[in-house]
Amino acid sequence: MSRFQHVAAKLLLPVCALCLLGLDFGRAQDAGSSPAKQGGTVASSVNIEVDGQVLAVHMAGGDVAEALKVAGVELGEEDECSPALSEAIAPNMMITVRRVCTRTVVQQEPIRARTRVVPTRRLRAGITYIKQHPEDGLKELTYRVTWRDGKVAARELLGAQVIRPVKDKLILVGGESQKLPSRGGYFTGRRVMKMVATGYPAMVTGTGRTYLGLKAERGIVAVDPRVIPLGARVHVEGYGEALAADIGSAIKGNRIDLCFPTHREASRYGRKVVTVRILTP
Template sequence: MRSFRQTVLTKSSREKLLRWVSLALMLAIAALYFSLPAFAQNKYVITDGDNVIVCMSASTDPQVVIREAGLELGESDTYTTQKQDGVSQIKINRVQMVSVYEGGQMSVVGSYGGTVADILDALDLTLSPNDVLSCSLDTETYDGMDIRIVHTETDTITYEESLPFETKRYESGALAPGEEVTLVEGADGLCRYTAEVIYEDGEEVSRSILSQHILSNPTDAIILRGVDRSVKEQEFSDQPNYFPASTTRPWEESGSSQPAAGESPVIPGTDQTYSTLLYCSATAYTCQDKHGVTTPGTTFSGTPARVGAIAVDPNVIPLGSKLYIVSADGEYLYGYCVAEDTGGAIKGNTVDLYYNTYDECIQFGRRDVLVYVIE
């Protein structure tokens, strides 16, 4: 017959065992409690500008979550968090460096987004009606953005400018080959302008002429250069010469003496000195009609109209002046003559040469001449 050994627990032993079991249970519960976060996963939505990332993380630290998402925060970058529909939202605010150019100065502003108007407010800049902004006030800012403010101004001014003269050169067989004579010294004219000027940041960018008034016209310089007259004579040798030169001095016929020779310039091809050389436009007139009928005429001075008595503008060439006239190209020579007549159409540097026949006048037409005023 088997015998059984019984173990009898005393009351104190049972209490001691119960305490150990309770302690073990508490430790197990604590271990389970602290191990739960290691296995729990939270959902996060990270917004970084236009980039949106959805991720899961066991961490509750936003900076850790951001790093786990592969993003980095700059020194000046910030973030905000919020819960929406049980999902943790993290918004990254990247600093934007915006440059503002105004009045020749540049300012750099750090911003976390906004509009151009916000940037101007931050700098305490107020636009005037004449200011031009490089973009609209409601434009969203971005990193590296340039904003330019241009101050414009419109002014009406009056000023004077010179009108440059031109230099006209003519060949003349009346001068020695290679010789140059300045008939008229060039002089600039003067014009007064009224203009509207637009300035940007103090610099002129456009000018519109509103009106102009010529105070004085420019005087063109006229220069004659001598050419070989024999060549010109060959060129025109087959043309009839309707304008024979007057080789006698009309004033000598009336008993006047020849002007004394001195240090004054001499008319080319003669021994005659002169005091003034004029560049004129010449026409021709006669007392004969186109049918060949001649009616004697009288000059303004009361002398008979004849070859050697010409019409002038007394304001330019005084009546009674003794002259010597040759065409500017040296082709025709009128020769010695006297200013005795005037005419309604003879104004300024214009002379009217008398010829005996109507045909001679038609052949002469109008041409430029050199008028030597005899001393």
């Protein structure tokens, strides 16, 4: 080889190497930009939403069941899957798995005792007697509860059974309720007195119940039991017939508190001196 040929070979060698490298680089770019293939088939991207996370897998065909298997997701007997397990894989498919669990749950709940007021002729008018003290009962309830992804989705009552019967508070009140004449007429009162009357709202206690356990509403009055017996029927001037079924720390002596449905009505009534008649059968 002549000197000229030797120099030319040295100059051309780097150029040829760059050409070869450029050819390989171009092929690598083309391979990177093409879709992923599995066994010569283009793979589809599939997302699986399960247990609070999203899993991504690539599938070259198959169905939803195969995708779950590839992702390592196992289904329980009650678990729900959408789309169906037999549905074919499609590009960018979203598979949703819901964990479902159904169990029978047994729980106990109290049966709250109530208060019953019963008139009787065996006691003198205006006299009250607690014949039976209250005692809450107990019942057992059986439910079928279904959870979906950790949250209660359905609750069905299957049955209920009383374990301990409830005992209501039973108050006997002497005499029987007597309605006043609708027009004119007269009062057959055993006792008539002047009293200081004020108004109080039904929900002043927060429970809406009186000392005797009755619902606080118009027609209920609070009294001093030493003056007017609890359970007695009374007639209050300007208010009407009422039942003495409540007490109060400020109700002492010849004072009477009249129940009204709202604060506004109670405030509007104010404070008055009225005639109160204790009714007799």
